[in-house]
Amino acid sequence: ELKVEQNPLFLSMQEGKNYTIYCNYSTTSDRLYWYRQDPGKSLESLFVLLSNGAVKQEGRLMASLDTKARLSTLHITAAVHDLSATYFCAGSNTDKLIFGTGTRLQVFP
Amino acid sequence: NAGVTQTPKFRVLKTGQSMTLLCAQDMNHEYMYWYRQDPGMGLRLIHYSVGEGTTAKGEVPDGYNVSRLKKQNFLLGLESAAPSQTSVYFCASSPGHPPVGYTFGSGTRLTVV
Numbered sequence: 562e563l564k565v566e567q568n569p570l571f572l573s574m575q576e577g578k579n580y581t582i583y584c585n586y587s588t589t590s591d592r593l594y595w596y597r598q599d600p601g602k603s604l605e606s607l608f609v610l611l612s613n614g615a616v617k618q619e620g621r622l623m624a625s626l627d628t629k630a631r632l633s634t635l636h637i638t639a640a641v642h643d644l645s646a647t648y649f650c651a652g653s654n655t656d657k658l659i660f661g662t663g664t665r666l667q668v669f670p
Numbered sequence: 671n672a673g674v675t676q677t678p679k680f681r682v683l684k685t686g687q688s689m690t691l692l693c694a695q696d697m698n699h700e701y702m703y704w705y706r707q708d709p710g711m712g713l714r715l716i717h718y719s720v721g722e723g724t725t726a727k728g729e730v731p732d733g734y735n736v737s738r739l740k741k742q743n744f745l746l747g748l749e750s751a752a753p754s755q756t757s758v759y760f761c762a763s764s765p766g767h768p769p770v771g772y773t774f775g776s777g778t779r780l781t782v783v
Contacts, residue, residue, distance in 0.1 A: 570710065591768035603760065606771040649712060653768045656720055657703065657728065662712040
């Protein structure tokens with residue numbers, strides 16, 4: 562059964578700094594997904610990583626996938642306040658997505 | 671606008687009451703899902719459907735039932751609500767598997783007192 566773990570659960574970072582969120586999964590996953598959720602809102606798709614070595618970038622966010630290590634990372638470059646949100650990774654297995662617990666990111670001046 | 675619509679958006683129930691949450695999508699998606707979101711626990715899959723007339727259990731199915739009589743609708747029922755079912759419920763849909771991504775509804779905030 563696929564299990565997905567994220568760390569850290571909470572991340573408070575200063576504007577302009579870099580940081581990485583880690584997502585480990587337990588068994589084979591067809592794909593790996595990253596979502597963003599603002600407080601009180603629904604989930605917004607950020608990235609879909611299809612294969613080993615995949616890297617995708619959007620603005621200050623970059624996601625990568627290492628299927629051999631069963632690890633995906635979401636790297637934040639020069640954080641800004643607008644990136645404050647909760648970030649979820651999810652693995653895909655037998656018709657469904659299984660989500661991690663989420664990383665609540667807070668960016669302060 | 672095309673997408674996933676959840677009703678109601680908010681509801682307060684008394685313990686033991688029943689209710690049905692409705693999810694409707696107009697994108698002709700085959701797959702539909704119900705998740706619950708609780709603080710510190712991420713999203714957990716309750717039930718899902720891979721097509722009209724089909725349903726399957728997810729990670730936390732106990733206390734819930736579902737039906738998919740029409741392709742565009744996926745209903746989540748609570749027969750006898752319990753305080754442990756206080757949560758935010760999200761519906762999602764996907765055209766197939768593996769999904770290129772889910773389309774999520776805006777959520778239903780349910781409180782059971």
